[in-house]
Amino acid sequence: MRKPLFIASFTMICALSTTIHAASADYGIGQPVDEKALAAWNIDVDPAGHGLPAGSGDVAHGWEIFAAKCAACHGAKGEGGIGDxxxxxxxxxxxxxxxxxxxxxxxxATTLFDYIRRAMPYNAPQSLSADEVYAVSAYVLNLNGIVPGDARLDAKSLPKVKMPNRDGFVGDPRPGAL
Incomplete structure (x- = not known):
């Protein structure tokens, strides 16, 4: 009794799979991604700073950008509002x-840079230049008392910023991981 049901199910799955494969060819689904298109999305930054772009920004410039593009959601001093x-x-x-x-x-601190670069401002993600992201990162870190008011951050200095809760997480046990 079960053998005919299995054969019927298998036949139906094979037919559906053929239909899906044919449809994917018609719509270009499953095509290889062009390296240039992939590079635009390959912007991740790890804790050690791998992936940080060239550029720099300071607290004062970060304050200007934050006031113009971030304060409406996060409050003038990062205290929150409609944003966290x-x-x-x-x-x-x-x-x-x-x-x-x-x-x-x-x-x-590199997580802050990565998040701002990818997702902020909320109404225009990925619209900030690398210099602007460094500057806003410097300003937010300054708001938290982590960097001084004259701080300038770049790919070399940002990964060296010691966050207050750096040791508050379970470490990654993989060899070579941070």
């Missing part, structure tokens, strides 16, 4: 009401 708070909360993670912000929770 970015500053404050240092020392609250073990309390009854932890406040997870860039300064209190995030383990790597």
């Amino acid at each position: 708070p970015l500053a404050g909360g240092i020392g609250t993670l073990t309390g009854a009401k932890p406040k997870k912000t860039v300064g209190s929770y995030w383990p790597y």
Whole structure:
């Protein structure tokens, strides 16, 4: 009794698979990705800073960009609004009401750069230049008291920024991982 049901199911799956394969050829699904198109999306930055672009930015310029493009959602001083708070909360993670912000929770400054570069501002992701992303990163880190007001960040200095919660996560046990 089960053998005819299995054969019928198998036949139907094979027919469907052929139809899907034919449709994918008609619509260009499954085509190899052009290296130039892939490069535009291959912008990840790891904790050690691999993938950071050339450029630099300082706290003062970051304040200007933040005021123009970020404060509407995150508040003038990163206190939050319709967007998450970015500053404050240092020392609250073990309390009854932890406040997870860039300064209190995030383990790597490079993660901040990567996130801003990919996803901010919310209404125009990936619209900031590398210099602007370095500057906004410097400003947000300054809001949290992590870098001084005269800080200038670049691909060499950003990975060296020690975040307050860097050791608050379980390490990656893979050989060579951070």
